[in-house]
Amino acid sequence: MQKWIMSGLFFAACVVAIVLMVTLPGKEDVAQEEKPSMPEVKLDAAAAEATVKAQGCLSCHGDQLQGSVGPNLQKIGSQLSAEEIYTIITKGKGGMPSFKDKLKSEEIANVAQWLAAKK
Ligand code: HEC
Structure with a gap:
């Protein structure tokens, strides 16, 4: 038993x-x-460029965004929307690191809009 x-x-x-x-x-x-929801911000291109330089995005995506470790981003706006770019920067993807602990969501949104305007 x-x-x-x-x-x-x-x-x-x-x-x-x-x-x-x-x-x-x-x-x-x-x-x-x-999907993280992107806050609405007014595009500030100078701030976006400064963020991209300061965060080392260029070390992987090339100083002219022409691509190296990461893909070319010069015409990324014709492939991805600002929301999609925002999601990738926030959460990371494959070899792309997440920036949600390094940047404010407004800063990420600004960079995402800046990149999305590149067509
Ligand atoms: C350590 C290297 C590295 C750094 C730093 C980096 N990335 Fe990336 N990124 C990558 C790689 C690798 C991919 C491709 C990921 C995949 O599709 O698997 C990528 C993908 C992307 C994509 C999507 C491109 C596509 O064609 O799908 C965007 C947009 C992007 N990165 C923006 C940025 C921004 C903005 C920053 C700075 C805030 C940044 N990256 C920093 C390596 C990096």
Whole structure:
């Protein structure tokens, strides 16, 4: 009788462990897919250029945004909207680091609009 209870408990613990393993990373994925919403800012091109220089964007995207480690951004506005660029800078993507801890969302929005205007 006691053996039966022990194996029952063991089985229940396994079920709980499996459920946790399946659901925990799943929840994280959902959070990752959420799109951060871009604050509305008036484009300030000089400030955007200063941010891009100060944050080392140019070390990966080239001093003329012509691309090196990261892709060419000279005509990025014809491929991506300001919101999409905002999401990439905020969250990062592949080899592209996230800047949400380094920049204010307004600064990211300004850079995103500046890049989105490059067509
Ligand atoms: C450590 C190198 C690095 C730095 C620093 C960096 N990037 Fe990137 N960036 C990348 C790489 C690599 C990609 C390509 C990511 C991918 O598509 O997997 C990328 C992608 C992008 C894209 C999307 C381009 C496309 O064609 O999809 C934008 C926009 C961008 N970066 C802007 C910026 C801005 C603005 C900064 C500075 C705030 C910056 N990056 C800093 C490496 C970098």
